[in-house]
Amino acid sequence: MSKPQTDHYRKQLPGSQLHYFDAQAAVEDICSGAWATLPYTSRVHAENLVRRCDPAILSECLTQIIERKRERDFPWFPARVVCHDILGQTALVDLAGLRDAIADQGGDPAAVNPVVPVQLIVDHSLAVECGGSDPDAFEKNRAIEDRRNEDRFHFIDWCKRSFKNVEVIPPGNGIMHQINLERMSPVIHAINGEAYPDTLVGTDSHTPHVDALGVIAVGVGGLEAENVMLGRASWMRLPEIIGVKLTGKRQSGITATDIVLA
Template identity: 85%
Template sequence: MNTAFRKHLPGTDLDYFDARAAVEAIKPGAYAGLPYTSRVLAENLVRRCDPATLDASLAQLIERKRDLDFPWFPARVVCHDILGQTALVDLAGLRDAIADKGGDPAAVNPVVPVQLIVDHSLAVECGGFDPQAFEKNRAIEDRRNEDRFHFINWTKKAFKNVDVIQPGNGIMHQINLEKMSPVVHSDRGVAYPDTCVGTDSHTPHVDALGVIAIGVGGLEAENVMLGRASWMRLPEIVGVELTGKLAPNITATDLVLALTEFLRKQKVVGAYLEFHGEGARALTLGDRATISNMAPEYGATAAMFAIDQQTIDYLRLTGREEHQVKLVETYAKATGLWADSLAEAVYERTLSFDLSSVVRNMAGPSNPH
């Protein structure tokens, strides 16, 4: 963690890294034009980047250049029990190798917090008409995965920085959205944005909270676990202005199917999308999460919504501690991550989608788009 641009966060007993000051020191007035994604990446650089390369890395964001790789240090790793287990098997093997050389195997631990959610093992054998279907399916799941679950439970006890959500608690991405993401971390006296990588293509589900979360393979997740940077070049950041409002009785499913069809035609593969505008402000967090969850279907790497009152209301609805909710609001407003602070954000490409144009939609098994 660096020391330059570290300041006190008003209204709290925490510090923060002032990415605005760092950017303005290079180009006065530039921060107001940065998209949400660039602001979060800038904070990550100011806090973690090698000071010798900080200005050059920030210049990539300011000038919209793509001629230099820069480091990104996600705050946590979210895994399901297939790829996540594989990564932890590698770490267990490393412990054996350390022990064989006379070292302390307990010294091998993930550097970055790892949350492993067991939700990819269930095969439904008993139908919903059976009032005991859930209990029977869970028993079958435990029997079939006895050795795997034993290892996973061992990792929770053996490794530091590993948390395991047991099977039967729900879907990985819903748990991440409703419980796991703090939106803003407070660690060692410093507040900073939540960011994560996950071993599933639908990890962007939590982008709806303003959290940069992307799906990666097992090897990249393991790399992040060990505290190494995920190197990247500035992605294409596309602004998607949502106008109008949904007609009565139009569901989130209708919306995302229409939006997916629209975005596929706009060629947003690999881009980071930022949804904004009057229509975005009116969408509930649930609707936003449904849009973000569909990022793999329209090809985007991330589908971001900025933090606003809808975010705050959702955090309270899902039982986050009040001090954490207040921290999210205080931090977002102080650092320019609050939606109202992005009025002057400039995008390389801007798309517009009218929510009032959405009608009933259906996706078929052979033509899901």
């Protein structure tokens, strides 16, 4: 069968000005009836491939998903990057250095920006100096944090103002898993007339919390996050996909996070 061409699967979303890529049609063109057998996770990966993959390898990559094969890597293009300040700042330092290098060559440094949206959560450096029994503990600890990290916070503020596609969640809001990662997800992006599922990489072990919304989220290191920031593919083998059925009722005081960790 001829290789699918991605533009062939670009379709108008009824009742809107948006278009989307019909991953179901692409999968059915390779193997009739296969879409109904795919887990939700595989369907999201298939859409990502149809929308972003090189058409020359699209059939081969989709076949890996359809036949649940793990023989080769396929490209994945996450829609956004979530970083805590320790690793995220390092990536932004690299981009700032690239701006300097381009300026030295007579280029426009402002042209250097993350290609995909980056959300930087600044709250991993807090050291608690004042105990919780002090009613002013939060304000005092924040003042100490600001003083100790003045230069670093100044650089992060510069990044927020200077780079496009960079959103900063400032100190005082909690570390990555204390902030409601689900609230940070649009679930479905609608950018430049195109609708597509939210996917992301994050530099914290709690990144997969947002999977509860059907958002594929993978924890990565700083270099991998920086790679995705620049719009490059994150290559992966099809992971093992399992289903879990929960029965019964959780006891009072037991959270969904407790159940997942157990």
